[in-house]
Amino acid sequence: MATDLTTGHEMCRPVIRLAMLSHYFEEHRGGVEIVAGALARALSPLGFEIVWLATDKKAFRDETSNPERRGLPASNIVELTAKIPYPLPFPSAIRSIFAEVRNADVVLVHDALYLTSVAALFASRFYRKPFLVVQHIGIVPYRNLILRSLMAVANRVIAVPVLNRADQIVFISDLTRRYFETLHCPRTPQLIFNGVDTEIFFPPECEADKATARADLGLPPFAPIALFVGRFVEKKGLLHLEHLARERDDVLFVFAGWGDIDPSQWTLPNIRVFRELVGPSLALLYRAADVLLLPSVGEGFPLVIQEALACGLPIVCGADTAAADKEAEPFLTTIAIDVETPKATAAALGAATSRLLESGENGRQSRVARAEFCRSRYSWRASAEHYATLLRGLVAFPKP
Incomplete structure (x- = not known):
């Protein structure tokens, strides 16, 4: 566990090492990964030392900021052929996930359906680290029957087992929560809406x-x-x-x-x-x-x-x-x-x-x-503080 920080005469909370995973970085410009980046930046000043792992064309490590970014090499063949954003991480990426989870105090993944999330679950269980899932999406009703069926099967085979084994689930909408309402989570799932930066997004004055x-x-x-x-x-x-x-x-x-x-x-x-x-x-x-x-x-x-x-x-x-x-x-x-x-x-x-x-x-x-x-x-500050409370609780009391 990380050591205490002291600013002046004020004793701060212990810094918590957070391993956060998403299927892509925000440069991919999908909603999930944009939210992942915003949440990481909002958590950083709240006492979290964050390593953000996501797939990329090549492996890299950028330690110049908090969150620190770690690129996981992966194939993007599924998106290129089926137009579905579902990267396939290479074995070296799985090894990187295990290494970062081993060094973390707590693990947070965005959406249970992705293979990066599955690998993070296995790593968190192997190293006995608390595991939180932020679930963004339920079912996508594709027009194509094959894609629609594959999505339903993938939820049953991948997403639901990962969610059932999570120490904490956060849903970002009531619609997603209702889709997964039969889950059995040791802690009550939380509903936390994504935030928005109102310093950037504001109405015209006139x-x-x-x-x-x-x-x-x-x-x-x-x-x-x-x-x-x-x-x-x-x-x-x-x-x-x-x-x-x-x-x-x-x-x-x-x-x-x-x-x-x-x-x-x-x-x-x-x-x-x-x-x-x-x-x-x-x-x-x-x-x-x-x-x-x-x-x-x-x-x-x-x-x-x-x-x-x-x-x-x-x-x-x-x-x-x-x-x-x-x-x-x-x-x-x-x-x-x-x-x-x-x-x-x-x-x-x-x-x-x-x-x-x-x-x-x-x-x-x-x-x-x-x-x-x-x-x-939709305040990012309020959302991040809610996440921070959940994550600190998992670190302090990893088993319900």
């Missing part, structure tokens, strides 16, 4: 700020802008958005992200694509838009929902996504999403978008109300 944001991004000053943020993959509802963009040439559809689906290939004049926006530049795009469209399925509570709320943006999303946090539902416009009927879903999405664009939902008062709700509901 219409002039919105106009400036559009000018900075090279967007037209007066066109209604519908925004999508996330990976360009099937489960995010890109097919629905393509149908809608073809029907609504009066709306400019802006896509921020990357993936195997390329909206710029739809050859539509009302499409703009940004691939490199993160942090402040992404927040600028939220402030430039009129509405966020997120017709995704099979997610917990996407971080982009929270970021858009922090920027005061009206949101259209699926009813399941909104149900992930009942407190947020009054601030969301929901539709039924059917992956088997993309045209019908696009029609519902279009109708909801029209209502928001024609209403007063983009006024200053409405934007401020959403931002204030987000600031009070």
Whole structure:
């Protein structure tokens, strides 16, 4: 265990060595890995010395910051062929996981389904280290029956056994918690929503700020802008958005992200694509838009929902996504999403978008109300302190 730190005459808590694992680093730009990075940075000043392990093209070790980063060599063949982000770690990566878990006081993994999480479970049991799982996702209802069946089987064969053996489970949404409600965990599973950095994501002060944001991004000053943020993959509802963009040439559809689906290939004049926006530049795009469209399925509570709320943006999303946090539902416009009927879903999405664009939902008062709700509901500081309490409890009392 780490030794005590003393600052002046004040005795601080013992520093805890935390081994944190996710399937990718945040440069991959998926929601899980972005949250992993944000949580690590929020925990660092709370008395945690963190080693963050995630797969990469090659092995590396960066000891220049807290969290310290350790790249695990892995194959990305599954994502390249099946378009599913599921890295396959090499044997040397498994050895690295065991080595880092051996030196840690406690282990935290993001999502039980990944092989890095499975390896971390075996290592934590071998070295008798407490093991916490942050479960982000339940089931993804892919249109492809084979993929949908594989996901269900993988949950039963991999995720559920890992979760049942965890010393503590944290769900990031009520939707995910309900999907896994039959689990048997020695400690009561906790619901902790992801946080959002409201120093970066905040609403425009006035219409002039919105106009400036559009000018900075090279967007037209007066066109209604519908925004999508996330990976360009099937489960995010890109097919629905393509149908809608073809029907609504009066709306400019802006896509921020990357993936195997390329909206710029739809050859539509009302499409703009940004691939490199993160942090402040992404927040600028939220402030430039009129509405966020997120017709995704099979997610917990996407971080982009929270970021858009922090920027005061009206949101259209699926009813399941909104149900992930009942407190947020009054601030969301929901539709039924059917992956088997993309045209019908696009029609519902279009109708909801029209209502928001024609209403007063983009006024200053409405934007401020959403931002204030987000600031009070989704604080990274409060979330990190909750995690810190759980982790300290596991270290102090590793067995219930």
